[in-house]
Amino acid sequence: MRVRILPALDSLLHGLISLGLAALLTAFILVGASQHGGQGNSQLAADSLRMLWSPAIFAGVGVLLIANGLLRGLWLLLRSPSRPVLVRPVPSRPVSQAAAAPERPAHAYERACAELGVEPGSDWALVRSAWRRNLPQWHPDQGGAVDVWRRKLAAYTLLEAWQQFEEPP
Known part of the structure; x- marks a missing residue:
């Protein structure tokens, strides 16, 4: 403290x-x-x-x-x-569980797939088409909620990075 x-x-x-x-x-x-x-x-x-x-x-x-x-x-x-x-006394910030124990990558991948509504292991073209199809309803400029948009964008970004990592050189 x-x-x-x-x-x-x-x-x-x-x-x-x-x-x-x-x-x-x-x-x-x-x-x-x-x-x-x-x-x-x-x-x-x-x-x-x-x-x-x-x-x-x-x-x-x-x-x-x-x-x-x-x-x-x-x-x-x-x-x-x-x-x-x-x-x-100034209270110190409590350590969250997420900061204490980082999330397993596979679990994060599964949560990102669930967030976008695709099955884990789906082809990248399917993930991208699901993203583009739902983009208008999620985007804040189209009336979507900002917190939902941030979650969906984070999930898409994670899956995009995952796809680039899994892709052979």
């Missing part, structure tokens, strides 16, 4: 990252503005200070993400006061 960290903790982490980026950008902008001002270029210093809107956006998003994470965490604590939930 896998374990996934709660979205509240993810939100807190992303908020802290966003605040860190905002502080870093602010520091770079302020250092650049002070250098330009010290060199006597007041226009570049003023332009640099106008760029402080960018880290302000990062800081605002960071604050919102942290607030979201705190509210989610508080909600989880209020919802289950006896034990705080730090991780939530």
